[in-house]
Amino acid sequence: MPAEAPTQDVLYQETADTYGAALERLARAYEVDAEVRRDLLQDIHIALWRSLARFDGRCSLRTWVYRVAHNTATSHVIRQHRRNSRTLVGLEELEGIPDHREGEMSADWREALERLLELVQSLKPLDRQVILSYLEGLDAASIGEITGISPGNVATKIHRIKNILAQRFQEGGRHGK
Amino acid sequence: MANEFPPNDIRKVWQKQKPEGIRMSVEEIRKKAVRFERKVFWENALNYLVGFAGVALLSLCLIWHSLGALVRLGFGLILVALLYMLWHTHRQSPFRRVPPEIGTVSCFEFHRRELERRRDLHRTVWRWSLGPAIPGLLVFMAGVAHMSPWCQAMRGLVVFDLMFGAIVVFAFAYAWRESQWRALKLQNEIDKLDALRGQH
Numbered sequence: 476m477p478a479e480a481p482t483q484d485v486l487y488q489e490t491a492d493t494y495g496a497a498l499e500r501l502a503r504a505y506e507v508d509a510e511v512r513r514d515l516l517q518d519i520h521i522a523l524w525r526s527l528a529r530f531d532g533r534c535s536l537r538t539w540v541y542r543v544a545h546n547t548a549t550s551h552v553i554r555q556h557r558r559n560s561r562t563l564v565g566l567e568e569l570e571g572i573p574d575h576r577e578g579e580m581s582a583d584w585r586e587a588l589e590r591l592l593e594l595v596q597s598l599k600p601l602d603r604q605v606i607l608s609y610l611e612g613l614d615a616a617s618i619g620e621i622t623g624i625s626p627g628n629v630a631t632k633i634h635r636i637k638n639i640l641a642q643r644f645q646e647g648g649r650h651g652k
Numbered sequence: 653m654a655n656e657f658p659p660n661d662i663r664k665v666w667q668k669q670k671p672e673g674i675r676m677s678v679e680e681i682r683k684k685a686v687r688f689e690r691k692v693f694w695e696n697a698l699n700y701l702v703g704f705a706g707v708a709l710l711s712l713c714l715i716w717h718s719l720g721a722l723v724r725l726g727f728g729l730i731l732v733a734l735l736y737m738l739w740h741t742h743r744q745s746p747f748r749r750v751p752p753e754i755g756t757v758s759c760f761e762f763h764r765r766e767l768e769r770r771r772d773l774h775r776t777v778w779r780w781s782l783g784p785a786i787p788g789l790l791v792f793m794a795g796v797a798h799m800s801p802w803c804q805a806m807r808g809l810v811v812f813d814l815m816f817g818a819i820v821v822f823a824f825a826y827a828w829r830e831s832q833w834r835a836l837k838l839q840n841e842i843d844k845l846d847a848l849r850g851q852h
Binding site: 484487488491495496499500503513516517518520521522524525526527529530533534539542543545546547549550553584587588591600601604609610611612620621622623624640644 | 662663665666667668669671672674675676678681682684685688752754755756757758759760761762763766845
C-alpha cells in the first residue's frame with residue numbers, strides 16, 4: 476500500500492478532534508439503527524481521511540469536512556432507501572403535516588431531541604443537509620457553500636425550518652402545559 | 653415559559669447531544685480503510701463471478717469442435733460482447749467507494765452527478781449491453797440452423813428462428829423498457845433538483 480503523506484494524517488487528526496462530535500451527530504441524523512450508524516460513521520471517517528490527501532485549501536476545512544460527511548451519508552441513505560423504500564419528504568410538505576405527538580410535548584430535552592431526530596430523518600437529502608447545517612449553527616453563506624444551493628433558496632429553507640421548529644416545539648410546549 | 657423551545661434552544665438541544673465518543677486513531681483508520689476496500693472488492697466480486705462464469709462457459713463452447721464453425725463464431729462474438737459489458741460495468745462502478753470529487757464539489761453537485769451517472773448507465777443500455785450481443789446471437793442462430801438436420805428443412809429453420817428470435821426480442825425489449833423506465837425516474841429526480849436550484 477502506498478504511504479500517505481504525513482500532512483494528511485495530521486490534518487485528519489486535527490479534523491477528527493474538532494469535528495468528531497459534529498460528525499457523530501450527523502451520522503445520528505442519517506441512520507436510526509445504532510449498529511449501522513457506527514458503520515456509517517466509520518465510512519465517513521475513512522472518506523474524510525482519504526479525501527484529505529486532496530485537500531488544497533480552495534474552500535475552508537469546515538466546508539470540506541461537511542461536504543465529505545454529507546456526501547457519504549447521502550449515498551448511504553440512497554442505498555438504504557432502495558432497500559427499505561421509506562418515503563422521504565421535503566420541507567414544503569413537512570410544513571403542512573401535523574406532528575402526531577403534538578400535545579405530548581414536555582420540556583424534557585431528551586424527548587425534544589428524539590422528536591427532532593425523527594423530523595430530520597424524515598427529510599429528503601438536500602433538506603436534511605440544510606437543516607443539519609442550520610442546527611450545527613452554520614450561517615446561510617456557509618450552508619450555501621456546502622450544499623451548493625443559492626443563498627436565496629437557503630434563506631427560504633431556513634425560514635421554513637424556523638417555522639416548522641416553532642410549530643412543533645413551541646406550540647407543542649403550549650399544548651403540553 | 654419552561655416548556656417552550658424557541659428555535660435557538662433547539663439548536664442547543666441538538667449541539668449538546670451526548671457524544672458516544674467514537675474515536676479512531678490514524679492507524680485504525682488506515683487498517684479499516686484496507687478492510688473496507690477488501691469488503692467492497694468481494695461485494696463486487698460476486699457480480700464479476702457471474703460474468704466470468706459466462707465467459708468460462710462461452711470459452712468452453714468455443715473449443716467444442718462438434719458444434720460447428722458458425723455456432724462457435726456466434727459464441728465467440730457473444731463472448732466479446734460479454735467482456736465488453738463487464739469492462740463497461742467495471743469502468744462505471746469502480747471498486748473504491750470514495751469518489752475523488754467528494755470534498756471538492758457541493759452536496760447538490762455530488763448528488764446530481766451520481767444521479768446522472770446512474771441515468772446514463774440505464775439510458776445507454778443498448779450501446780454497452782444489448783446491442784453488442786446481437787451480431788453474436790444472429791450468427792449463433794444461423795449456425796444452429798445450418799448444422800441441425802432438423803433445421804435444415806426449411807420449415808424447421810423458420811420455426812427455430814422464430815421461436816429463438818421471439819425469446820431474444822422479448823428479453824431484450826423487456827430489459828430495454830425497464831432501463832428506460834429507470835432512466836426516466838432518475839431524470840425526474842434530476843429535474844426536481846434542477847428546479848430547486850433554479851428557484852430564487
